[in-house]
Amino acid sequence: MEKTDTVLEEMLKNFEEKINRGDAIEPKDKMPDGYRKHLIRQMSQHAHSEVIGMQPEGNWITRAPSLRAKQILLAKIQDEGGHGLYLYSAAETLGISRSELINQLHTGKAKYSNIFNYPTLNWADIGAIGWLVDGAAIVNQVSLQRTSYGPYSRAMVRICKEESFHQRQGYEIMAKMMAGTKEQQEMAQDAMNRWWWPSLMMFGPHDGDSPHTGDAFKWKIKRHSNDELRHKFIDKTVQQAEVIGLTIPDKDLKWNEAKGHYDHGAINWDEFYRTINGNGPCNRQRLAHHIKVHNEGAWVREAAEAYRAKKEKAIFNN
Amino acid sequence: MTQQQALYKYCLRLGDNALVQSYRLSEWCSNGPILEEDLALTNFALDMTGRAQALLTYAGKIDGNNKTDDDLAYRRGEREFYNILMHELPYGDFANTIARLFYSATFEYLFFSGLMNSTDETLAAIAAKSIKEVKYHMAHATDWVLRLGDGTEESHRRMQNGISENWMFTGEMFEMDEVETLLAGVSVVVSEIKAKWLSQVSKVMAEATLTLPTDTYMQTGGRNGIHTEYLGHILSEMQYLQRAYPTATW
Numbered sequence: 301m302e303k304t305d306t307v308l309e310e311m312l313k314n315f316e317e318k319i320n321r322g323d324a325i326e327p328k329d330k331m332p333d334g335y336r337k338h339l340i341r342q343m344s345q346h347a348h349s350e351v352i353g354m355q356p357e358g359n360w361i362t363r364a365p366s367l368r369a370k371q372i373l374l375a376k377i378q379d380e381g382g383h384g385l386y387l388y389s390a391a392e393t394l395g396i397s398r399s400e401l402i403n404q405l406h407t408g409k410a411k412y413s414n415i416f417n418y419p420t421l422n423w424a425d426i427g428a429i430g431w432l433v434d435g436a437a438i439v440n441q442v443s444l445q446r447t448s449y450g451p452y453s454r455a456m457v458r459i460c461k462e463e464s465f466h467q468r469q470g471y472e473i474m475a476k477m478m479a480g481t482k483e484q485q486e487m488a489q490d491a492m493n494r495w496w497w498p499s500l501m502m503f504g505p506h507d508g509d510s511p512h513t514g515d516a517f518k519w520k521i522k523r524h525s526n527d528e529l530r531h532k533f534i535d536k537t538v539q540q541a542e543v544i545g546l547t548i549p550d551k552d553l554k555w556n557e558a559k560g561h562y563d564h565g566a567i568n569w570d571e572f573y574r575t576i577n578g579n580g581p582c583n584r585q586r587l588a589h590h591i592k593v594h595n596e597g598a599w600v601r602e603a604a605e606a607y608r609a610k611k612e613k614a615i616f617n618n
Numbered sequence: 619m620t621q622q623q624a625l626y627k628y629c630l631r632l633g634d635n636a637l638v639q640s641y642r643l644s645e646w647c648s649n650g651p652i653l654e655e656d657l658a659l660t661n662f663a664l665d666m667t668g669r670a671q672a673l674l675t676y677a678g679k680i681d682g683n684n685k686t687d688d689d690l691a692y693r694r695g696e697r698e699f700y701n702i703l704m705h706e707l708p709y710g711d712f713a714n715t716i717a718r719l720f721y722s723a724t725f726e727y728l729f730f731s732g733l734m735n736s737t738d739e740t741l742a743a744i745a746a747k748s749i750k751e752v753k754y755h756m757a758h759a760t761d762w763v764l765r766l767g768d769g770t771e772e773s774h775r776r777m778q779n780g781i782s783e784n785w786m787f788t789g790e791m792f793e794m795d796e797v798e799t800l801l802a803g804v805s806v807v808v809s810e811i812k813a814k815w816l817s818q819v820s821k822v823m824a825e826a827t828l829t830l831p832t833d834t835y836m837q838t839g840g841r842n843g844i845h846t847e848y849l850g851h852i853l854s855e856m857q858y859l860q861r862a863y864p865t866a867t868w
């Protein structure tokens with residue numbers, strides 16, 4: 301018993317020294333259970349978000365209004381699915397399989413980003429998602445490029461490059477619509493009104509109310525606070541909105557000279573918690589769809605496995 | 619029919635094949651049996667949308683009425699679409715989609731290999747780009763035909779269904795009319811690639827333990843604008859924004 305304790309203590313000491321030196325933690329390194337669990341939770345939530353996010357965007361593929369727009373949207377959604385695959389693989393380095401991760405999503409143990417529980421109701425929503433949702437994700441992910449777990453940090457570096465494309469393409473849709481007919485302008489503002497607040501909520505609760513923050517900071521998984529990142533996002537987005545004539549739906553939004561950032565109005569945290577806890581507009585729809593498709597595809601996965609096994613057997617018999 | 623009209627229609631037929639096929643494949647987004655297949659099928663859809671764009675842009679130039687690729691994709695009605703019927707059928711289960719992709723990609727591989735030698739430089743260039751994509755579509759579809767055909771009992775049954783149900787829509791790929799005749803040297807003589815297509819398809823079927831259908835009745839009509847009931851629904855969805863807001867640009 302005593303001996304185990306010493307071994308554990310030694311391990312923890314080594315780990316923390318590494319973290320403090322700023323070294324990356326790699327899959328083969330010893331790490332505390334809490335660190336591993338925190339990462340699995342965060343990375344799988346991230347992976348699931350990329351995948352579930354394909355649903356609201358996919359909702360407009362067949363109705364994309366030009367061949368160019370359709371290609372950009374198809375390519376974007378593929379990128380997101382690719383991010384999902386990439387993050388699932390990164391999470392697997394922590395000793396959990398993709399099918400376990402998907403199972404956790406289906407049982408509700410694992411979450412995905414709350415933002416995808418909102419519906420895409422007009423074409424400008426595709427612009428708003430790219431510009432605001434990917435825009436908010438980038439702020440978060442840029443900060444995660446220096447996260448302490450090596451595979452996660454490398455995944456973020458790769459993913460960030462693509463996300464900034466998405467953000468620009470989304471903004472382009474909004475700009476085009478704001479330069480268009482009155483109806484297009486109304487669609488764009490309508491999308492702005494519906495996506496602005498949920499985008500701010502993507503950064504999570506205010507710093508004082510964030511339950512997992514302590515360890516994540518100590519282990520350098522997280523390097524900036526929720527509010528810090530939220531302000532960064534607001535500051536870069538306000539001017540972009542002004543340039544194309546969109547109004548930010550927050551009458552309390554004001555430049556704060558002393559703090560050097562924008563102050564925003566009160567976020568509706570009741571809506572936030574209600575949605576996280578399952579009662580957003582699309583929670584049931586998104587999850588039910590993922591489960592249904594996964595179950596319907598079982599025969600394909602079984603066939604692929606059976607075929608692989610047959611071929612393997614044939615090799616050994618010859 | 620003039621040479622110019624023939625070329626216009628030839629490009630529309632090829633462009634519409636790519637456009638409508640891409641529409642159905644893109645419906646697999648968030649619906650694939652595994653994430654990798656969502657990505658593969660929508661990636662093929664992306665290739666085909668690009669091909670449709672190139673062909674419809676070219677058609678617009680030939681026509682001489684200043685029509686853009688989008689005008690042709692989003693402002694024509696059902697009777698002015700000339701894709702083959704197979705591409706507009708609902709996508710069905712995964713095996714059905716694979717069967718169709720297998721038939722058409724095997725055909726397109728032979729077709730674009732031929733079109734690369736077209737005396738029309740634009741078509742030859744489009745073919746040269748397409749052949750790289752189509753080679754991959756064919757390899758992917760073939761791979762799944764083998765896995766599903768020789769996988770489990772259920773996958774075999776479904777794959778055989780897909781192969782059988784789509785069979786009567788394959789004849790249209792090899793049809794030729796006045797358009798092709800007028801475009802000698804420009805167009806591909808599809809009747810000449812039929813034997814190669816059949817031999818490749820049969821070879822894969824045999825390896826996949828599947829049976830090649832023997833019925834000889836073939837559906838026809840799409841190439842002349844007589845479609846199934848499904849195309850109208852595709853167009854009403856695809857063209858919705860352009861039709862509802864005709865003065866808007868997107």
Ligand SMILES: [Fe+2]
Binds near residue numbers: 379383
């Ligand atoms: Fe992403």
Ligand SMILES: [Fe+2]
Binds near residue numbers: 380434466
């Ligand atoms: Fe993105």
